[in-house]
Amino acid sequence: MMTSLFSIFEPSSSIMSLSLNWASTFLGLLFIPYLYWISPSRWSLSWSKLINTLHLEFKTLLGPSHVGSTIIFVSLFSLIVFNNFLGLLPYVFTSTSHLVMTLSLSLPLWLTFMIFGWINHTQHMFAHLVPQGTPPALMPFMVLIETLSNLIRPGTLAVRLAANMIAGHLLLTLLSGTGPSLSTTLVSFLLLTQILLLLLESAVAIIQSYVFAVLSTLYAGEIN
Template identity: 70%
Template sequence: MMTNLFNSFDPSTNIFSLNWLSTFLGLLFIPSMFWLIPSRWNFLWIKIIMILHNEFKILLGTKIKGSTLIFISLFSIIMFNNFLGLFPYIFTSSSHLVLTLTLALPLWVSFMIYGWLNNTVHMFAHLVPQGTPPVLMPFMVLIESISNIIRPGTLAVRLAANMIAGHLLMTLLGNTGSSLSLLMINLLILTQLLLLILESAVAIIQSYVFAVLSTLYSSEVN
């Protein structure tokens, strides 16, 4: 029995909880390459990868070959986790800051280390936008530094908040079903279906936003 609404998102205090194993269920959705003739799912997956590769290549440039692979993989793992959370009794690991910060923080730290070690002048130039009056330069450096430091937090919170908001709304509506009339239950089912379609779109959009923002952050350090 739930003691409060957020218990449905409780991953358990045990670090070896089976709930977190849902993160690896996404591997089952990756199409197998063992068949001689590719399936339609295989064609669709390759098409998605090529579209993402072309978009990320424009943002990153051609300085490092194969650099789009890490961002395509990031998009894939987030999208699979978001989608799996829409199925009943499957734990949504992407709605927790434990997972989202684990993805965002190492990426940001590695970008910062690489940028400050290899392109120090370029990183200093980013702190003062072009055309800033000399009087405002100290304030701009402070503002840009703060906005740079909170980037991993905003990446992680954006993904977790968007995922948990829709799930909470669906949980709230679902819990009211037992006390409604037949007409209202039909309206509730219709509303839940519309919310499910919306959450499916959010699952794709949020994974795409996370991957694109990570790509933009990495392109700034080159």
């Protein structure tokens, strides 16, 4: 019986109907103790420098009215980048390639932003529905368009991350499946291609984590 091509991304290990694959989401916690050694390592110094850079950038995007909120988005970036990189290892389940995981990150954030904004800054939220300089005749249409674009924000965040992660993994899987039927020369080219794709996926893992965190920060910065 032929299974779906995307079945390789489905959880398969379970105990009493409880999936064990999602436990890989918490493997990133294993890296945290390395940051607390008395003698700092190159890894801890590099990670601290990256976190400080992100903190300064998110602080600029959020503005002075959201003091202390950068820790949420830095933690979000850390969680996603750890899961993206761990998913590149063999036999490790990539939780960020599933909409269940990505929607669980984007939907609560967006929902809390909306609730906070409409309760505390109602006039400002209404003003966002009509961009400055819009002709009066187009205002009803702009309200509809802005409302729709606002409603689909958590979905676009989730789909962007999941689609980018699953696309590279799927390409690696398809190429590796052709290995047994190729000659020795072609297998050498295949290995080189796989290595280059793995480097590309490493870059995508960082870029998509950064994009997810920055867009979440921008959505939060709009609520003032």
